[in-house]
Amino acid sequence: MRLLRQTIALTLITLVPLHAWSALPEVVIEIRDHLFIPQTVRIPEGKKVRLVFINHDSSPEEIDSFDLNREKVIFGNSKGSIFVGPLPNGRYKFFGELHPNSAVGYVIVSDEEKTDAD
């Protein structure tokens, strides 16, 4: 019981840095008809970026990426975020696990100045 109390306290303490989210660059990806729009997004090399998924479909989608080691459920008509990076240059695939044939997207990490993250 004491261990459980300590665990809960530790978890709550770790929540303190949550306010820092707003300072990070952000990329919005929409889900319509089980497709990612845009299908490819560019983010800067070596920076942490918040990917915001807005699901306009009525059914849920589960974002999965083996390349990025991420997995997140986005309910129908709602949105959710995934933090990625800092990443080296490369092309990272993600897909909708519930519609793996249609919902496929890519995160391109490059050192170009102009990216989709703002």
Place this chain on the structure above:
Amino acid sequence: MLINTVILFIRDTLPVFLLFSFLLAQQGGNARYLLGGTLAGFLMAVGLYFNLSVVSEWFEGGGLELIKTLVLVVMLSGLGEFVRRQYQGNTSSTQWLSALLMVGITFINVIHFIIYLLAYWSASDAGTSLILGNVIGVGISLSVGVLLYVAVAAIRIQLIKLAVLTVFFAGQIAGIAMLLEQINLLPNQNRLWDTSGWVADDSEYGHFLNVLIGYEATPTGAYMLIYLAAVLFPVMYCYLYSLLIGKRQLTGDLK
């Protein structure tokens, strides 16, 4: 939809089948307790599903990740106590602990399959594919579970059986790193190595090894750190328990 149902069923329920097998193969393993734990975990997952849209909005969208993290930490504590009692030969009192471990693993894994199942049940052409996919998925998961049960039950040395269970658990616990990195509570780190050329994460072997031992082709430092800590945790737990509780009991006896 049929193939996708089979893949998702195996991905989300194989850890449940494997833990069931590993716990049943331990000394004093009791299927009734394990089934009870699985059922309780399933019912909790269904309860969470109906509140998931609210829960997932908690903590700026990190609610589900934090709940899963908390469950995994509680399970790790339960594993420490389970291993201690098993090692001391006190197997009759480990049954409720094994049920607790089944509750946890079912709860955090099956929730994803319930989302898929209930969301697509209403689709006009989905019924047959979903039922058939589930039947095939149960068949495959059950076969793997039985094979591993036979393999682990054949091990004569109790310590090795517990080591197999601990390594399996470490793979589950290490997932905490990804959960916390995903919601920005852990800083993202460089990948330590890349073995995707040998066994890719998205291959059949990659999936199986991920469930069995927590294999990751590109693990981060945090992932490996939590993995190793989870492997060592039962040993440290037993040591500290004997050091603290054992000393207290001894002092009590002297008084």
